[in-house]
Amino acid sequence: MLDAKGVTKNFGGVRALSDVDFRVEKGERLGLIGPNGSGKTTLLSIIAGTIRTDKGRLAYKGRDITRVSPHKRAKLGIGRTFQIPKPLSSMTLLDNVIVPLVFIRGLHNKDGETSDVALELLQQVGLSAKASLRPKQLTQLELREMELARALAGKPELLLLDEVLAGLTSGEADDVVELLRGLNGRGIAIVMVEHIMRAVMGFSQRIVVLDFGVKIAEGDPEEISNDPEVLKAYIGE
Amino acid sequence: MKRNLAPMYLLVSLAFGAILPVFYKQPYFYFASYIVLQYVALSVAWNLLGGYGGYLNFGTSAFFGVGAYVSAYLFNSLGIPEVIAILAAGAVSALFGVLIGYSSLRLRGVYFAIATLAATTLVQSIVLNTPALGSAVGLYIRFPAAPAIYGNLIELLFVAMFGISVVSIGLSYWIENSWIGRGLMALRDDEQAAETLGVPTFRLKLYANVLSGFLMGVVGSLYPLYIGYIEPYSIFDLGISFNVFVMTFIGGIGTWQGPIIGALVLGSIQQAASVTVTSQYNLAVVAAAMLVFGIFSPGGLKGIFSRLFGKRSTGTVN
Ligand SMILES: Nc1ncnc2c1ncn2[C@@H]1O[C@H](COP(=O)(O)OP(=O)(O)OP(=O)(O)O)[C@@H](O)[C@H]1O
Ligand SMILES: [Mg+2]
Numbered sequence: 001m002l003d004a005k006g007v008t009k010n011f012g013g014v015r016a017l018s019d020v021d022f023r024v025e026k027g028e029r030l031g032l033i034g035p036n037g038s039g040k041t042t043l044l045s046i047i048a049g050t051i052r053t054d055k056g057r058l059a060y061k062g063r064d065i066t067r068v069s070p071h072k073r074a075k076l077g078i079g080r081t082f083q084i085p086k087p088l089s090s091m092t093l094l095d096n097v098i099v100p101l102v103f104i105r106g107l108h109n110k111d112g113e114t115s116d117v118a119l120e121l122l123q124q125v126g127l128s129a130k131a132s133l134r135p136k137q138l139t140q141l142e143l144r145e146m147e148l149a150r151a152l153a154g155k156p157e158l159l160l161l162d163e164v165l166a167g168l169t170s171g172e173a174d175d176v177v178e179l180l181r182g183l184n185g186r187g188i189a190i191v192m193v194e195h196i197m198r199a200v201m202g203f204s205q206r207i208v209v210l211d212f213g214v215k216i217a218e219g220d221p222e223e224i225s226n227d228p229e230v231l232k233a234y235i236g237e
Numbered sequence: 238m239k240r241n242l243a244p245m246y247l248l249v250s251l252a253f254g255a256i257l258p259v260f261y262k263q264p265y266f267y268f269a270s271y272i273v274l275q276y277v278a279l280s281v282a283w284n285l286l287g288g289y290g291g292y293l294n295f296g297t298s299a300f301f302g303v304g305a306y307v308s309a310y311l312f313n314s315l316g317i318p319e320v321i322a323i324l325a326a327g328a329v330s331a332l333f334g335v336l337i338g339y340s341s342l343r344l345r346g347v348y349f350a351i352a353t354l355a356a357t358t359l360v361q362s363i364v365l366n367t368p369a370l371g372s373a374v375g376l377y378i379r380f381p382a383a384p385a386i387y388g389n390l391i392e393l394l395f396v397a398m399f400g401i402s403v404v405s406i407g408l409s410y411w412i413e414n415s416w417i418g419r420g421l422m423a424l425r426d427d428e429q430a431a432e433t434l435g436v437p438t439f440r441l442k443l444y445a446n447v448l449s450g451f452l453m454g455v456v457g458s459l460y461p462l463y464i465g466y467i468e469p470y471s472i473f474d475l476g477i478s479f480n481v482f483v484m485t486f487i488g489g490i491g492t493w494q495g496p497i498i499g500a501l502v503l504g505s506i507q508q509a510a511s512v513t514v515t516s517q518y519n520l521a522v523v524a525a526a527m528l529v530f531g532i533f534s535p536g537g538l539k540g541i542f543s544r545l546f547g548k549r550s551t552g553t554v555n
Binding site: 048049050069070071074075079080082086087088089090091095098099100102103104109110150153154 | 414415416419420422423425426427429430431432433434435436437438439491
């Protein structure tokens with residue numbers, strides 16, 4: 001459903017991504033891993049459209065989206081969370097979730113029903129009790145859960161998750177993974193960027209490994225965990 | 238104010254403004270109130286993009302001036318009826334908003350702010366070099382006759398500016414509570430997050446700039462009739478832009494009430510000061526107020542009122 005070819009990104013002198021090919025199949029659970037600074041977040045941003053690729057092309061559901069703006073990609077069904085949460089700080093948590101309901105799903109701005117849907121989404125991530133609070137009253141962890149609720153609000157078909165499990169206790173992480181499996185069961189493709197190996201290996205059907213902006217390995221979790229290149233990247237020389 | 242009551246408030250206010258001069262005869266009152274109301278309308282218009290969207294326009298006088306010159310030219314040289322001249326002035330000013338918007342609203346806010354400043358200088362120098370617009374000498378305006386119901390032109394102008402203010406406030410209230418306002422506030426908070434959540438950020442900024450420009454142009458279009466003579470230095474005066482920014486800031490930026498409160502309070506002080514002391518201190522009054530509020534109450538007067546009466550101080554939607 002997503003087919004990115006030759007994705008390349010330079011930030012000044014830093015080469016964040018070099019000629020990366022990246023495919024996601026419909027309904028797939030894909031893990032995207034790599035050491036710090038290897039380009040995972042940059043790749044997600046290029047797929048979501050907030051960063052433009054220097055070279056290469058992106059196609060989504062057979063349509064070229066290389067130059068399509070992020071809000072249109074959101075409407076086409078690409079949702080993402082931010083690794084460092086980006087709350088809309090002047091709005092309550094509920095309003096944060098209402099924004100995508102209005103702009104992606106086209107629900108009515110001031111409808112009671114729209115609020116109900118938003119509240120339900122917050123409930124899914126365990127935040128319904130905090131719906132009327134402002135982002136600055138929440139912990140970093142709660143903001144990451146808000147990120148997930150907002151991304152789900154757009155009813156994405158391709159969901160890009162940037163370390164949503166980081167900092168969760170293993171019990172909480174299991175809850176989120178179960179939620180994600182449920183979503184995936186309904187046909188949503190999920191790309192999971194994660195440092196917690198146990199979680200990402202358990203969740204993913206296929207894994208892509210980046211190192212210094214280069215795709216160094218691709219395969220099922222079993223293959224990846226025995227790949228000497230990957231071990232070298234993680235352990236260092 | 239409940240939503241379903243809003244149109245009624247609007248109509249009652251309009252009727253009040255239209256009838257007032259029939260009963261209350263006091264030329265100075267209308268002369269001074271006109272300027273205060275002009276600042277109310279300009280500040281409310283400014284707040285649409287600056288307050289909700291967070292993109293600061295320092296070129297209010299450019300939009301205002303485009304409106305003033307378009308209408309003055311149409312009245313004088315072509316003898317076009319006033320109402321049409323006013324709408325044409327708004328339209329040209331809106332178009333001006335499209336141009337500035339297209340060139341700078343894709344970039345970060347600071348580029349837009351600079352572009353609006355530059356635009357002020359640009360239109361000023363275009364007027365200075367256009368003989369048909371009076372160049373540096375300026376244009377004298379042929380006054381139209383006031384309709385019989387009002388005793389003189391200033392009463393009519395007061396009524397018109399009152400109406401423009403009320404309509405601007407109504408528009409602002411509607412935007413604040415609609416999806417447009419929600420989108421603008423979202424992009425003000427975080428533009429990348431807003432885009433990712435489906436907000437067409439560029440389009441909304443452009444809408445706000447164009448509507449804001451239209452209203453500023455309409456406000457400007459009446460000024461030649463009020464003052465009788467326009468020239469580029471007093472029309473494209475950065476002082477106007479500065480006033481509007483500070484009034485909105487002090488009243489409470491990003492809320493529909495804020496710019497009204499700020500313009501009424503500061504505008505009245507300025508008018509009173511220019512009678513009792515001298516108008517030379519107008520900008521000083523505003524600058525001092527800006528410093529005091531910047532330090533002690535970033536939420537502005539609206540924030541203070543809200544705290545006193547226990548309401549929220551930000552302009553977010555529920
Ligand atoms: N906006 C930017 N400007 C300049 N350099 C950037 C920018 N974003 C990322 N980089 C650089 O690009 C490289 C890849 O960064 P990226 O955030 O994509 O890595 P990551 O794999 O997500 O890392 P982490 O695991 O720490 O989140 C890094 O060297 C980073 O410093
Ligand atoms: Mg990252």
